[in-house]
Structures are given as structure tokens and as C-alpha cells.
Amino acid sequence: MTRRSAAFAVMAALLAAPAAAPASGLPTDGWVRSRTDKGTPIFWPGSCAWLVPDTAASPDLPLATVVQIIDQSVANWQTPSHAANCSGAAENPDYLQIMVDPPAAGEAKLDHVNVVKFRSDKWCRPADGATAEMCYSSAATAITTIFYDSQPGQPNDGNIVDADIELNDIDFTFVWIDHVTPTVKPNTLKADLENTLTHEIGHFQGLDHTCWDHVSATQPVDNTGQKIPDCADVIAHRIDPDQEQRIVQATMYNYASPTETIKRMPKLNDLAGVCTIYPQPIDPKSCTRPGPPSKGCAVATGMAPARPTWLSGIGLIAISLLALRRRSRRP
Ligand SMILES: [Zn+2]
DSSP, X not given: OOOEEEEEEEEEEOOOOOOOOOOOSOTTOOOEEOBOTTSOBOBOSSSEEEEEEBTTOOXXXXXXXXXXXXXXXXXXXXXXXXXXXXXXXXXXXXXXXEEEOOOBOOOSSSSSXXXXXXXXXXXXXXXXXXXXXXXXXXTOSEEEEEEEEOOTTSTTTTBEEEEEEEEETTTEEEEBTTTBOOOOOTTOEEEEHHHHHHHHHHHHTTEEOSSBOSSSSSOOXXXXXXXXXXXXXXXXXXSOHHHHHXXXXXXXXXXXXXXXXXXXXXXXXXXXXXXXXXXXXXXOXXXXXXXXXXXXXXXXXXXXXXXXOOOTTTTOOOOOOEEOOOGGGOO
16 A cells, blocks of 8 residues: 555636737747646646535535536536647547536545535535535635655656635625626626636636636746746736736636636647646556555645635735645644
């Protein structure tokens, strides 16, 4: 039995109002990978990963609609026309196939089941015996918690072993723009569920945000090895205009406005990221479900507290969270 050292990252979809302008330059640059606490890029090691809608669904949308939106959000990343960007082999779409299982009651924890779960009573991930309760900023629309192996030098270093998506149904009302518009709950903001989930599924695949919001202690680098710009500089238009557009129009941009749907469609840099992480298989890896965690083998270690980053005075109405494991900050 190999003892697994698992850690996790937490990410979110957020709110702000990006400016619109035509993109140009190098549209496939500017994507960013999520990394372990020791700097290894994270990825699913097999050819398949599964999402499981929680049966409780959302007070805003019935379960059948939620499942339909999850399916569409996955398809947004995996349609053959997008896969053609990977290698031209449209008949053989992305290496990583994301499957959607029938709904089941689930919880966000290290159990090798990747739940999509709405929170409508408390915007917190409950304690599970291995990790303490973790509550999130009310400004975060959603959080993707990724458990990964952190064993530098070992073949499994950076392997994603579990990834759960939680949605904030307390501070937001989830709608499906152009399809279903439920009554907006008092004191909540609207959030398009397909827009939100497509972004979170980007995190699920191992992508990070396109600008630095200071939630991570160190400034991430993009695919070219360049440090990504500070989000404050992006929002204040203090960077190259072409680069700005690649950042703000990406599905993996940190922020979103209440009625936006731009993230439903991954952009060329988003797709280039997934294609690079999961290249077309010459020798396909297995597509097998992970077994149940063995007692004592899967251990979730510390978590960083949610640390909100407010960029006030710019019309920003939500925040970005990215917390990698930091033992020194374990709550
Ligand atoms: Zn995010």
C-alpha cells in the first residue's frame, strides 16, 4: 500500500465587468496551470474523470435542468470543433474525457467522487474528520476544491485524485440565461450557471486564473514562462491591450459580471491549455474509475483559509480565491 500525500487547491469563479475589445496577437498564449504547493502542475492521470451532480440540486433550478447545464458546460470544453484545436483529429476529441454520472447524494471531500454541490444553508465546506470546516467569502460564486498527490520525484506527483465543485446559492441566484430565469432571491446577485460551471470545469481540468489576484502568495507564470499580470493592472488597463484581451476574455479569467455568458465558450488560450495538459494519446491511458479510498491511505492535509481579495473602486463585486496547501496557515 502506498501512502498517499494528498493536498488540495481551492479556486473560484468571480464577478467583475471586463471591458470588451477585439482580441489579437497571440491568442493561444496566456493560459496558466494550477500547481501543487511544491510547484508541480496538477493533472488527471487517466483518460477519464467523472462529475456527479448532487441530488439536492439548487433551490433556483430543478435537478433535471442542473444536469442539463452540467452536460452543456462539459460539452463547451469537449466538442469536436474544440478538440480540433488540439491536433486536428476531430474524430478523437480531447484526451481527457469528462463524464457526467447520474445524480447521487454527495459531499465535497476526499472520497474520489467529484461532486457538483449547491450550498443553500451555509457557504462552507463541512468538516469531514480529515479537514476542518472551511467557510468561503460571500463574494465567491463557486469554489473548486482539488485534491492532488504531492510527492516530488514520484510518478504520481501532481496527480489530481478528487475535485469537487461547490456553488454559492446563498449570495447568488443561479439562472440559465436564454433558457431558464428563476425569480432572483432577495439580497442575491444573478449568476449564469453555465458560465460559472464552464469556468469551474476549467479548474477541474487543472487550469488556473489568467491574472494574479494575490490570493496565491507567489505570482504564477503562464505557458510562456512569463509571470502573469496583476489583476489590478489588467482591470486598470495598464498592460498591453492585446494581452489584456486574451486575459479578460478567457473562460479562466478570474472575474465575471452577473449577466455575462462569455465564459461559456472557452477561448483559444483556454483550449490550448487543456490540449497541452492532455495531448492526443498515442498510447491511451486507462479509463477506469478510482476505487474507494483505503482507510489510512488517503489523507487530506491542511488548507489555507479563504483570503478575500477586494479590488474596490473598479466596479468589482466579487473576489477570487485560490488557496494551495500551506501547513503554516492550517486553521
Ligand atoms: Zn476560478
